[in-house]
Amino acid sequence: MTRQVKLVILGAGTAGLTALSEARRYTDDVLLINAGPYGTTCARVGCMPSKALLEVAHAYGRRDWLGASGIRGIETLESDLASIMVQVRKLRDRFIAGPISTVDSLGERSIHGQPRFLGPTTIEVNGERIEAERVIIATGTRPNLPEAWHSLGDRVVTSDGVFELETPGRRLGVVGLGPIGVELGQAFAQLGCEVHAFTRGSSVAGLNDPEVNASLLEVLERQMTVTTDADVTLRQGDQGLVMQGGGREVEVDWVLASLGRRPNVEGLGLENLGVELDKRGIPAFDTATLRVGDLPVYIAGDLSGLRPLMHEAADEGRIAAYHALHPDAECLARRTPQGIVFTEPSAGYAGLTGVQLPQSGVVTGSADFARQGRALMAGRNAGHLKLFADEHDGRLLGVEMVAPDAEHLLHLLAWSIQQNMTIDQLLQMPFYHPTVEEGLRGALQSARRELGKRRTLPDLPLCHEPADWVLG
Template structure:
């Protein structure tokens, strides 16, 4: 008789959801976590980053209040107060993810490292635990690049950035993806010098270039300096001198340029946390991208084991490092592992992703380039700029647009948004794509006025305007007007 029905490794978003649901269904559950409950999202990612961004947005709003006829002095940044806000946000959410709460749910929480000692056995905290099912939800961590000189200089990742007791004087960020861009804007708005170094031809390389152009312009206006298409060949220690009162770091570029800063943030990607699990002993196949699973998130080599969240690498689909994907995985796993429902598969056709800058950049489904690459014929693109949206005009925030990618049959393939709080509109498009709703459903939707979401409706309506104003329609109206 196994010790546990389900053993979950990792108390991040995915692991906590699986543990809570499994225990709620009456199963005997163990949850193993070597670090802080809540994982990266609560402690080092989503929550602290959005809290820091909120502080930066408040400072930016104070500086821009003149656009409403309100004159305010330059905001004074109290870094200790900013840190208290960030840590306070974590503290308010932490009880939901706490040991006490999960113990109360009937989960046995083991605060230790875990490693497999057999295909059906895990060692943790000096105990050997046998299981019917194991769920690996160990997550991912920041990639530390093999960069000459890195071992001789101080550097930061998202796990250490929020612990700084003083604001960076000049923050150099390696990587222009979502984390790099969010932290660039937050620190720039809080009074820090910021330089983003990106090896790709442009920042946010996965996103629609038309929307990225607007986002980039907004960050430049905040004072962020971008160096795109550059390769950092090494880093060096910057010793204190008359110009630099504290030690720092120098990034040396391939062309010989030298960029000096006080702090270096590594934001070049994420890697699954596989080390220490001894997956080979468990006969669990894994690669550089994570644990190889089927579309049902079950290990392809050990049928007792499932993987969810950042560490899962479903065949033919690939990993996705988003907290909302972890929650999606948890739901799929419950249907697949606990209810044994067939044909339960993960899919990302309607997956939203958001860069939480200001304005936010959101993408749901396929970009225009992705749609064409995947062979969709006669793709139509409809745009509606915020300069034509009444709410945006009223708030003097007219930068951005809605961009819809539409199939020949009138189905929505993807939506790109650059707008304040664009992420709040993402669910509407995700529902449309997931349920296969025609674009006419959005065009006919009654939305409250005035809202930014009306830009989405107007973009959808513009798709039908040529047909509405066609010669045939005009002739039809000419005939109908004669009716009594």
């Protein structure tokens, strides 16, 4: 017997569960099929447990500044890695409870098993055949790990396993300094571990601008050894693993491999969709509607490779479900892109960066947080900010930064970019003193100078429509 279903969602991660929530606004005839663990990548092994670790690490990492500022007794502080990891897992289990509860509530409309396409709308799972009107593929990704490193056993760990370590060794190697490698490498360094990090390129944390990148590297190199432009080899040593690359050799207790992620497509039978697959094994799809050609099949979440971030996966789940159930509807616009790396100081971007910017017609504003007042008094004076504006109309196009609490500045600027705000409009906004935001104001002022504009009025809004807070 073949089960008939209006919509089948493959994958119970962030994209799949958000697609489920959106679809249930219009129909209850939805079936969720998941082959892997439940709880979402973000809550189980990604952004949530990592930030639980980072909060402790960043706080402990400020002990030297506290001592220099007159706080006595910091020499008695000690990081208990085993206890820290227990607390991280405790919080992790709390975070995954919600997504697991959502799946459990579906009853027979949730299936655990490996689905396989027999055709564009025919799926087989656990020996059952399912005929769907529409299908959303949201099976996610998993960490890359070179085949040769599998033989080194549990001394090589990816982000999928790092939070299961009960007592991490105090000598750590990191291979790959993208967002995950940088965050976790710095966290263990701040907790008192000896960290040796290697990365193939010259940039870290996904940063593009050389000055912004250099400002984060300067901080990291005070806390751990960093070797850039290095291809790394691993081999078994006398007491641990020997890492070799970039002219450096070091022995460590364990290695965090942070080498990107690959799509979970094995066993899905995507070749039976009848369309060409790319080198990742993914069919071509419309980046606006997420639809695969003319098929009633949609791609969502990290699997798409468009914007592999949790909030973007959620948006793609919404888009895929909406268009799956409204195939003739007008496409939905994407929000302004932003990415945040939760180092200390934190790093990231909003809007256009690097090669995305036009080749001409762009002006730049910058600010150095090494000299910024509020950052200086907090002992967090490090980082650099670059913002980019259209030289014709002054619209803010993008920003990249390393700055204290950059996550907040990046949100404000992403909102501003989405609202097509100009440099002048941003400078008319209130800036409190003393705050880190004053560093942003300095960058905006430098961009205005680059625009060749002179102030003809103070940086204050005009009184076209007096607001309620205007006195008099």
